Amino acid sequence: MLERSVYLVGVLCLAFLAAAPAQGAGAEPSGCGRSTYSYAGLHSNEKAHGVSATLLQVRAPSVRDGHVGGWVGVGGTTGGPNGSMEWLQVGFAAFDDSPKSELYYEVMVAGRPKYFTVDPDVRPGDKHRVSVLEMSRRRAWWRVWVDNRPVSPPIHLPGSHGTWYPQAIAENWAGSSGACNAYAYRFSDVALASTKGGSWKPLVNGSFYEDNGYRVLSTSAMPRSFVAMNL
DSSP states (O other): OHHHHHHHHHHHGGGGGGOHHHHTOOOOOOOBTTBSEEEEEEEESSOOSEEEEEEEEOSOOBOSSSEEEEEEEEEETTOSGGGOOEEEEEEEEEETTOSSEEEEEEEEETTEEEEEEEEEEEOTTOEEEEEEEEOTTSTTEEEEEETTEEOSOOEEOTTOTTTOOOEEEEEEEOTTTTOOOBOEEEEEEEEEEEETTEEEEEOOSEEEEEOTTEEEEEEEETTEEEEEEEO
């Protein structure tokens, strides 16, 4: 798993760069075919103590080179103390070295990425309720939840209390060949935690974005639901 953790850090962390309003960046997204990274998804315009969605793999991804994924998460490449990389995310991932998708979570803290497989075999039609949530009695401590049960130990993310804009994202990493890999992920009932430990409410104040080669199809404004897919 150490090799895959290193492999992912260059991919998953850059997904946060795509959300310019959340990170304060002004650059236009580069998009599939112009860069090795492409994104389609939703970011909250409000800070929150967690994010949750029901994630479904509509069809099996086709990964010719690199990686694809769909996840919910908080933090970013400058989300930690003194602008350090710090984040927590949970979702589906598929790689060019395996025919299967998997359910995973990843944490980056103090410059150290850690990747954990929760379910190594995710198939088309499989769906899971995935969440990251700040703990009710421990400020800046978080846990990952899948299908209403915790799947991670408590995770300390310094400086995270009340500072992060959650996201629900699908991504393509084109590897070394510039591949526009194929995926389709459905995010349903995207919700934010308004307090530590829960108090979930629908994500209302958010913005979609699409990089070249990928699109977001909104299926419901309330509750907030959408499909992110390749063209």
